[in-house]
Amino acid sequence: MKAVAFTQSLPITDSNALVDIELPQPIAMGRDLLVKVKAISVNPVDYKVRQLMPPENGTAKVLGWDAVGEVVAVGKDVIEFTPGDQVFYAGDLTRQGSNAEFQLVDERLVGSKPKNLSNDEAAALPLTTITAWELLFQHLQLVQQLPNTKSRSSEVLLVVGAAGGVGSILLQLAKAITGATIIATASRESSQAWVKKLGADYVVDHSKPLEPQIEALGLGQITHVASLNSTETYFETYTKLLVPFGRIAMIDDPEQLDISQIKLKSLSLHWEFMFSRSMFNAADMGEQGKLLSRVADLVDLGYVQTTVGHSLGIINAENLREAHSQLESGRAIGKIVLEGFDA
Numbered sequence: 001m002k003a004v005a006f007t008q009s010l011p012i013t014d015s016n017a018l019v020d021i022e023l024p025q026p027i028a029m030g031r032d033l034l035v036k037v038k039a040i041s042v043n044p045v046d047y048k049v050r051q052l053m054p055p056e057n058g059t060a061k062v063l064g065w066d067a068v069g070e071v072v073a074v075g076k077d078v079i080e081f082t083p084g085d086q087v088f089y090a091g092d093l094t095r096q097g098s099n100a101e102f103q104l105v106d107e108r109l110v111g112s113k114p115k116n117l118s119n120d121e122a123a124a125l126p127l128t129t130i131t132a133w134e135l136l137f138q139h140l141q142l143v144q145q146l147p148n149t150k151s152r153s154s155e156v157l158l159v160v161g162a163a164g165g166v167g168s169i170l171l172q173l174a175k176a177i178t179g180a181t182i183i184a185t186a187s188r189e190s191s192q193a194w195v196k197k198l199g200a201d202y203v204v205d206h207s208k209p210l211e212p213q214i215e216a217l218g219l220g221q222i223t224h225v226a227s228l229n230s231t232e233t234y235f236e237t238y239t240k241l242l243v244p245f246g247r248i249a250m251i252d253d254p255e256q257l258d259i260s261q262i263k264l265k266s267l268s269l270h271w272e273f274m275f276s277r278s279m280f281n282a283a284d285m286g287e288q289g290k291l292l293s294r295v296a297d298l299v300d301l302g303y304v305q306t307t308v309g310h311s312l313g314i315i316n317a318e319n320l321r322e323a324h325s326q327l328e329s330g331r332a333i334g335k336i337v338l339e340g341f342d343a
Contacts, residue, residue: 001025002341003100004317005060006050012324017050020317021060025102028075032104035069035087039119039339040098040315041308042066042323043127043165049093050324063320064097065090065275066335067105068113068123078107080289086113088292090127092278099320101341108285109278111292114299121306124335125169125299126292128307130274131251132170133291139249139270140224142178147303153179156219158241160206161228163191165335166251168198168307170226173295175199176303181219185210198305206230210237222246232257242267309334315341 003023010017028034046063055061071085081087089110091098113122136142142155157174161167162184174182175198184200186192187207195203204213214222221243227234232254239261242248248262249270262269277285298304312319315338323336 001101003060003062004315004320005062005099007055007058007060009051009054012047012050012321012328015321018063018317018321018324023060023062023100026096026104028073028078028104030075031077031107032075033071033078033081033087033107033110034073035067035089035103035105035110036072037067037069037098037101037103037315039068039123039337040064040066041120041123041127041335041337042320042327043335044327045093045127046097047324047328062096062098062100064099065093066123066125066127067091067098067103068119069098069103072102074107080107081110087111088113088122088126088296089289090130090274093275094279099315106278106285107289109288111289111294112296114296116300117306120311120337120339121308123337123339124306124308125295127274128165128169128335129173129295130288130291131166131272132173133295134274135166135226135249135251135270135272136170136173136178139272140226140247142174142180142224144177145179147176147298147301149179151179152181155180155223156221157182157224157226158214158222158238159184159195159200159226159228160210160234161230162186162195162200164228165307167195167226167228168334169304170228171195171198171200172304173298176298180224183214183217183219183222206234210234211240214241225249228252236261239265239267307335308337311337311339313338315339 068088087110157180163186183202184195185206192203222241225248227250231250244265
C-alpha cells in the first residue's frame with residue numbers, strides 16, 4: 001500500500017523529511033478495524049512528532065491523526081462496526097498513523113462519519129473535537145443539555161485562544177449543548193467575527209489586559225476557563241477572575257506555572273491530552289468513539305460545522321511537506337485537509 005513516512009528528524013525544507021513509500025497492507029485482528037483512508041487532516045502534533053520523536057533504527061514512521069475512511073475488514077472481536085461503514089477518528093499516537101492507504105484503528109476510538117459532510121470536511125474534525133469535548137465535559141464538567149434547550153445556566157466560560165482549531169469546535173459545542181455564557185478572546189477583527197459566528201456571546205481582546213474588559217461586561221465572576229494557548233501568560237489573571245472552586249483546563253505546554261496561586265480559592269487545574277485513553281488502554285477508551293458519533297449527530301442536525309481551511313490535494317509526501325510547512329510557520333487558517341491517493 002502507498003504511505004507517507006519519515007525515518008529521521010529533518011527540517012521540512014529537506015525533501016527527505018517526508019517520503020513516499022510502499023508498506024505491506026496490515027491485517028485486522030482483535031478489536032481493530034482495517035480502514036481504507038479517504039481523507040486526512042494535519043495537526044501540529046504531526047510536525048512535533050516528526051521533529052522530536054525520530055523512529056528507532058531508521059524504521060519508517062507513518063504520521064497522521066485525523067482520518068475519514070471506509071471499514072474494509074474487522075478483527076474477530078469487533079462488535080460495533082462492519083465492512084462498508086463510513087467512519088472518522090483520530091487514532092492512537094503509539095501506532096502507525098493515517099497518512100497511508102490503509103490503517104488499523106481500535107474500534108473504540110472510532111465514530112460514524114457525519115452524513116452531511118464530505119470526506120475532507122469530516123476529516124478536519126476528530127482530533128480537535130475529542131480535545132474540546134474532553135476539556136469541556138471531562139475536565140471542566142460543564143452541565144450538558146439538549147441542543148434545542150434555550151435556558152441559561154449560571155456557568156460563565158472564558159475561552160482563551162478561541163479562534164484556533166480546538167477553540168473553533170469548543171465554542172460550537174458549548175453553544176449547542178450547554179447553557180453557559182461564553183466569553184471568547186480574539187485580537188484581530190477577522191478572528192473576532194469568526195468566534196462570534198461560532199457561538200461566543202462576548203469577545204474580548206487578549207492583546208490587552210483581560211481583567212478590566214471582562215469586569216466591564218457585568219457578568220460577575222468566571223466559573224470555568226478553557227485555556228487553549230498562552231496559559232503561562234494569563235494564569236494569574238485566571239485566578240483573579242474565577243469564583244472559588246472554579247476550574248481551569250489547558251491544552252498547551254507552559255514552561256512553568258506557580259500553582260500555589262490556585263490554593264486560596266480552591267481552584268482546580270486540569271491538563272487535557274486526547275491521546276491519554278488510547279496510549280494507556282484506558283478502561284473507558286470507548287468514550288472517544290461515543291463522543292465522535294454524538295458530535296456527528298450534532299453536525300447532521302446543523303449545530304456544528306466543519307473547520308476546514310483549505311485542501312492541498314491528494315495525499316502524498318510533497319503535499320504533506322507543504323502542510324507541515326504551513327503549520328510550522330503559523331500561517332495556516334483553519335484545518336488543512338488532503339483527500340485520496342494517486343491511482
